[in-house]
Amino acid sequence: MSTASWPPVRALTAAAACAASLLAVCGPAVADGPNGIDDLRGARSAPNENLLDGHGVQFLPRPGLSEPPRISALSWMVTDLGSHRVLAARDAHRPLPPASTLKTLFALTVLPKFAQGEVRTVSSADLAGIAAGSSLAGIKEDMPYRVADLWHGVFLSSGSDAVHALAAMNGGWGKTIDDMQATADRLGARDTTVESADGFDTPGQFSSAYDLSLFGQAGLTNRDFANLAATKRAWLPEDGGADAYGIQNTNRLLVGSHGVAPYDGLIGVKNGYTSHAGNTLVAAARRGGRTLLVTVMNPRSGTGNAVYEEARALLDWGFEAAPRAVGVGVLPAPAPERRAPGTERAAHPAPLTAVRQASAARPAGDRGDVLLWSFSAAGVVALAGMGTALWWRRRQPVGPEGGGPEVRGPEDEGRES
The missing domain is CATH 3.40.710.10 (DD-peptidase/beta-lactamase superfamily)
Structure with missing residues (x-):
């Protein structure tokens, strides 16, 4: 690999590291009690077989969740x-x-x-x-x-x-x-x-x-x-x-x-x-x-x-x-x-x-958090990519000898430069 390829590699690596750090910070937080509303460590996991095929009352308990009422129906x-x-x-x-x-x-x-x-x-x-x-x-x-x-x-x-x-x-x-x-x-x-x-x-x-x-x-x-x-x-x-x-x-x-x-x-x-x-x-x-x-x-x-x-x-x-x-x-x-x-x-x-x-x-209250986190993650990655591209472009000399901006044909339309 030539030395000319190292600056973009270092820039992309730095951008990726920043994005990963931000994603870790912006990820969905676990809340609502010791296990959180998404943390199922406090509940039994459903087995592979269908519980509805079993006899008696079928219910998976969770901390803070009351059991179904006891009723007389068969x-x-x-x-x-x-x-x-x-x-x-x-x-x-x-x-x-x-x-x-x-x-x-x-x-x-x-x-x-x-x-x-x-x-x-x-x-x-x-x-x-x-x-x-x-x-x-x-x-x-x-x-x-x-x-x-x-x-x-x-x-x-x-x-x-x-x-x-x-x-x-x-x-x-x-x-x-x-x-x-x-x-x-x-x-x-x-x-x-x-x-x-x-x-x-x-x-x-x-x-x-x-x-x-x-x-x-x-x-x-x-x-x-x-x-x-x-x-x-x-x-x-x-x-x-x-x-x-x-x-x-x-x-x-x-x-x-x-x-x-x-x-x-x-x-x-x-x-x-x-x-x-x-x-x-x-x-x-x-x-x-x-x-x-x-x-x-x-x-x-x-x-x-x-x-x-x-x-x-x-x-x-x-x-x-x-x-x-x-x-x-x-x-x-x-x-x-x-x-x-x-x-x-x-x-x-x-x-x-x-x-x-x-x-x-x-649970309904969690879906908005997941969507917000997903859009935030996408925005961080996009901003990191744009910043890297602009930095690398400014570092290149303009002209045939310096490999300036390439000429794109119709087949390149829509491709990121």
Whole structure:
């Protein structure tokens, strides 16, 4: 190496040293207690196997983080939908009868196929085969209903008559069950076996807290689903008239009824009950830019409102724990749905890239620090490079003998000099 090459080497070395020193000083500080909010030495690391496959309560403790409330439900799960982290769960994959919470899967399957303004005149054949004891919305034969009316009957009244009418539009009861099973398989809901489109007790029909959480998460990415799940009251038919009547959502945590106070920030999703399944509930709530999804299956306490109060306790814990909790699993982000031509498109958030997912999994208060540190680091390196280039240029003699500024052709455009 000639001696002429040493000055730039020394300059670049000095610049790199300065940049490294500044990066060390400007790096993100560890704060918030002895371990810091990013320092997981005080918490157990998640093993390679999926904790959600285990039995009992799954939760990774951290200093200063309270444990989930002890509730009586056979199975439950708490998910932060922003990062898809499962914060805690109990027997998440335990197969249990889902009751009317299975109507979330019915909606995911059939809702995209028909425009909300499409009209269906309900026939006696449409309403044939409704099981005795099923909840009904009051759909009448030989009466025209908009598709939106029928969906109000599904979501608010949990009406099997509305489900049957929509299933008839979809090609029949059997085809709809097959379509629902295909949707469950596509979403990765491995615990779900569909035998009845409306969730009524049927031998061999099961789902799980994990699968119902998948359905709730996917549904909330669909604008029509989200609006219906959050609707408290409606007219059936919505256009009114002599035969119209009001219906109210049976989700007590949403509307506040039967001694249950409404939950602040609740945005749906669906409740259910049968004598075999007991009470089931998928509930989502949004506070301060964070959305949590809780699924509760079959509380054993014996009180009539247990499913709502236990969901409330889990939501309260989740909002407190989410900024610091280590996830015990991840709920896969839903793929964009496929809608039939001519139906109104639903709004879907852009899927998270791997980088955004990693950022979302971090506690919210840390992401701004990381971005600020990253931009600061880039600025330091850029300034060091510019200073070195200017210093070296001034050191060179101008002219052919001194190797002055080179002449660049078109192929060199954009290259740093």
